[in-house]
Amino acid sequence: MKTLVIVSHPYPEQSTAIKALQAVAERSANVTVRNLESLYGSDLAAFDVTAEQRAAEAADRIVFLFPIHWFNLTPMLKAYLNAVWSYGWAFGPGGTALKNKEMQLVVTAGATEFTYSSEGVIQSSMDEVLTPMKASAYYIGMQYNQPLAFYEAMGASGATLNELEHRFAERLQAPLGSL
Numbered sequence: 001m002k003t004l005v006i007v008s009h010p011y012p013e014q015s016t017a018i019k020a021l022q023a024v025a026e027r028s029a030n031v032t033v034r035n036l037e038s039l040y041g042s043d044l045a046a047f048d049v050t051a052e053q054r055a056a057e058a059a060d061r062i063v064f065l066f067p068i069h070w071f072n073l074t075p076m077l078k079a080y081l082n083a084v085w086s087y088g089w090a091f092g093p094g095g096t097a098l099k100n101k102e103m104q105l106v107v108t109a110g111a112t113e114f115t116y117s118s119e120g121v122i123q124s125s126m127d128e129v130l131t132p133m134k135a136s137a138y139y140i141g142m143q144y145n146q147p148l149a150f151y152e153a154m155g156a157s158g159a160t161l162n163e164l165e166h167r168f169a170e171r172l173q174a175p176l177g178s179l
């Protein structure tokens, strides 16, 4: 099984959690890591579409690793979908490149798990916040795994960070179809 991890963080110099999780992915067997900002900065139009498509085609499971900022995807992750998931490749006539592959979202959030519950202030669950990715996955025929969300991840360190790293490492090695 081959896994591609697409990482996006708009402020890498301020990141602890996503940076640590990216390092876990880089140490994992059969995992390829592509960090969008490392490759393209914040340039929404700079994607090497062919390279991104070849990397995605080679994977059985595609993991998207990013922080929740204003209850949304990062700008570069949205731009990735716009540029890379093209008509005739991901959807439309002959567009079956990602069909039946798994999508696994791994996100970090500053707020508590309670915030994302029905009694929480935002009145939206994490599943609801992640709807654009879920809908996109189903639209192009991917399998959508249960997202892995790490709450209260702002400035995570020590044992808390170790726990995140451990759970992420486990998720990366889970067999296809098991998540």
Ligand SMILES: Cc1cc2nc3c(=O)[nH]c(=O)nc-3n(C[C@H](O)[C@H](O)[C@H](O)COP(=O)(O)O)c2cc1C
Residues within 6 Å of the ligand: 009, 014, 015, 016, 017, 018, 019, 066, 067, 068, 069, 070, 071, 072, 107, 108, 109, 110, 111, 112, 153, 154, 155, 156
């Ligand atoms: C601009 C900005 C917006 C944020 N918005 C949210 C948010 O909408 N919901 C939330 O739970 N956390 C929010 N946070 C907290 C981040 O999600 C959290 O700090 C991050 O996931 C931790 O990972 P990192 O150390 O890699 O940055 C925000 C942080 C920043 C900088």
